[in-house]
Amino acid sequence: MNKNFWNEQIEKHWKLAFLAPMDGYGDSAYRQSMKRIAPHIYCISEFYSADGLVHSKFLAGSVLPHKEIEKPLIVQIFWKDPKKFAEAAKIIESYGVSGIDINMGCPAKKVVRSGHGSSLLINEQTAFDIVKALDESTSLPVSVKTRLSFDGNQDLIAFAQWLQKAWAKLITIHWRTAKQAYTWKADFTNIYELKRNLDIPVICNGDVLSYTDGMKKVQNLDGFMIWRCSFWNPWCFLWENHLSDEEKKYTLNNVYQPTLEEMLLAMEFHASQLVATKWERKGSLEIRKHLVQYLKSFPGVKEYRKRLVTTESIDETKETINDIRTSFQVSLQKRPWLGEIS
Ligand SMILES: Cc1cc2nc3c(=O)[nH]c(=O)nc-3n(C[C@H](O)[C@H](O)[C@H](O)COP(=O)(O)O)c2cc1C
Secondary structure (H helix, E strand, O other): OOOOHHHHHHHHHOOEEEEOOOOOOOOHHHHHHHHHHOOOOEEEEEEEEHHHHHHOHHHHHHHOOOOHHHOOEEEEEEOOOHHHHHHHHHHHHOOOOOEEEEEEOOOOHHHHHOOOHHHHHHOHHHHHHHHHHHHHHOOOOEEEEEEOOOOOOOOHHHHHHHHHHOOOOEEEEEOOOOOOOOOOOOOOHHHHHHHOOOOOOEEEEOOOOOHHHHHHHHOOOOEEEEOHHHHHOHHHHOOHHHOOOOHHHOEEOOEEOOOHHHHHHHHHHHHHHHHHHHOHHHHHHHHHHHHHHHOOOOOOOHHHHHHHOOOOOHHHHHHHHHHHHHHOHHHOOOOHHHOOOO
16 A cells, blocks of 8 residues: 555546445445445545554454455544554554544544544644654555534644644545534535645535535545435435436436335345344344435335334345335336335
């Protein structure tokens, strides 16, 4: 791996599309499910504590192994002690990932109170020391995901330039401050301005709805990152050049709308990967929250959604998916989100 990784990717692909890190969601099975549909995206893992990875072989051995399809994988970590980051880097690097991202954006009270995540926005020296220590301890490129500011009173440009000086190789900005809730008024003005004052790649994040929407909003930036919309429609990372002429007929707000059968296959894939990576019990409980998202409401599906949120085993999950297949046999090639199932 090399420190110039991000510049090389931008040279090759111009604008980069990322699957955002998501605690409790962005595990290997989720990433595989997304890459199966959109192989061109870059995945960042959910965040892990640097301290946890250093002290628990079990944690490292459970969350760092990944499949070929997920590559190039970036692992995100959080903590506050630069030495811990350096120790964690050695472990992460041994799993063959392509980069390490530092979480400087998490607004959760517990995380902020203990000096991690977004609190680094107001502890600039520690933020600098972390990036520098991490950069010196690994041959992987180090990136940072942060927010516009902590509470609206910090200077984003000065902070990002400071991190660039510590050898951060890419920075992602979630457009909200750490104090803001999830409002829907994405405004990337400050991020466009940041890019004009920085030499490293800048990625925008927050309320990007799809690949097409990201390409509209990206402007002078180097890429965009999506989470919530991937959860609602895993096809959101495809745009018209990824679609055949036939598939182009089935888009809504520029996002491809899959057939019921395509959705069921995606659900089966996700469920089997989750069980394969987390074992039967944990995997079949965790898959519940994902499966209901695939199957948004359409007439007659409510009963199966109810079953999917109470399944206890992979067999039960597969059986429910097969029952949907049988009940909707005549509609398998129809597209529920286009209102084709009545
Ligand atoms: C449940 C949840 C978990 C998240 N986990 C992480 C995380 O582990 N690391 C991180 O940097 N951001 C995390 N985020 C923030 C997202 O990566 C992203 O910045 C945010 O959802 C805005 O993007 P979106 O509008 O596309 O959803 C999380 C957000 C949510 C709601």
